Amino acid sequence: MPEPIRKISYCMTCKNRLWQLSDTLPDNLRRVEEAGDSEIVLVNYNSDDGLDAWVRRFQGCIDSGVLRYVHERSEPYFHASKAKNLAHFAATGRYVVNLDADNFIGDTIPAWRALWAEEPDLLIHGFSPDKHRKQRSEEEAARCRPDSGNGTYGRIGLPRTRFLALGGYDEHLLPSAHEDQDLMDRATAHGLPVVRRPQPGSAAIRNSHRETMRYSGITLDWWDVRELNKERSAENLRLGRLTANHGRSPVKVLLNFTEETEL
Incomplete structure (x- = not known):
C-alpha cells in the first residue's frame, strides 16, 4: 500500500517585504494548491507597507485552507526567530518548512514528500548552489554549504512534533543571522x-545582508550579529541545551483577519 500523503505547512514571514512577496506568494500558492494537502502560513510581522490590504485579495485561499494568515500588530522591529516561530506554531501540517518571503517552492513538493515517505523522521535542508561557484557534480553541491547570500539557506523542513520538541527557533538570539x-x-x-x-531553477530573489538587517532595530551589521549568535549557539550545544525558549509567553495575533488568538 502506498504511503499516504502527509500535509506540509510552508511557513513564511514578512516585515515590509511586499515588494518580494508579491512575486513569490502567488506562485507558491499555486504550487500548494496543485500539490494538495499543503498550506502556506504567512506571518505579517507588523508590516507597514500595505501587506495587510494586499493579502485580502487571497481571501479565497484563506477560506479554502490553502493560506493561513497571521498578523502580529505590535512589534516595531523584525526578529527572525520570533516571527518564524509564530508561523510554525500556527501551522496545521505534519511537516513544517521554513520558507522566507523571497523564496519560491518550485518543483520541490513531490521530491520532499518522497523523502518523508521513505523516512518520516527526517530534517530536509533545501538550498540552491551559488551559480557563480563551479561545482564538479550535484553530489559535490549537496555536500558543500550553500552561499548564505543566495537567499535559500533557511529552507528547512522537519516533522512538526520535532520542531515543537526543540522549542522552535531560539528567540534569545539577536534578530537575524545563524x-x-x-x-x-x-x-x-x-x-x-x-x-x-x-x-534547480530560480529558488529565491537574492537579498543583501543590509536588506536582511534593515528592520532589525540594531546597528550591528549582519556579520557581527552572526558571530555573536554563533557563540551563543555553540555554548548551548556544549552544555546540552537543545530545547529553546523555556518559559516563553504566548503572543497575541489576529488569524485570518477575524480570530484573535495566542501563539
Missing part, C-alpha cells in the same frame, strides 16, 4: 537525521 543553522544543529544533536537537497 538562527537557521542553530535550529539544524540542535535538531542534529537531538538525533534527527539531516539530508540536503539542491533546488
Whole structure:
C-alpha cells in the first residue's frame, strides 16, 4: 500500500517585504494548491507597507485552507526567530518548512514528500548552489554549504512534533543571522537525521545582508550579529541545551483577519 500523503505547512514571514512577496506568494500558492494537502502560513510581522490590504485579495485561499494568515500588530522591529516561530506554531501540517518571503517552492513538493515517505523522521535542508561557484557534480553541491547570500539557506523542513520538541527557533538570539543553522544543529544533536537537497531553477530573489538587517532595530551589521549568535549557539550545544525558549509567553495575533488568538 502506498504511503499516504502527509500535509506540509510552508511557513513564511514578512516585515515590509511586499515588494518580494508579491512575486513569490502567488506562485507558491499555486504550487500548494496543485500539490494538495499543503498550506502556506504567512506571518505579517507588523508590516507597514500595505501587506495587510494586499493579502485580502487571497481571501479565497484563506477560506479554502490553502493560506493561513497571521498578523502580529505590535512589534516595531523584525526578529527572525520570533516571527518564524509564530508561523510554525500556527501551522496545521505534519511537516513544517521554513520558507522566507523571497523564496519560491518550485518543483520541490513531490521530491520532499518522497523523502518523508521513505523516512518520516527526517530534517530536509533545501538550498540552491551559488551559480557563480563551479561545482564538479550535484553530489559535490549537496555536500558543500550553500552561499548564505543566495537567499535559500533557511529552507528547512522537519516533522512538526520535532520542531515543537526543540522549542522552535531560539528567540534569545539577536534578530537575524545563524538562527537557521542553530535550529539544524540542535535538531542534529537531538538525533534527527539531516539530508540536503539542491533546488534547480530560480529558488529565491537574492537579498543583501543590509536588506536582511534593515528592520532589525540594531546597528550591528549582519556579520557581527552572526558571530555573536554563533557563540551563543555553540555554548548551548556544549552544555546540552537543545530545547529553546523555556518559559516563553504566548503572543497575541489576529488569524485570518477575524480570530484573535495566542501563539
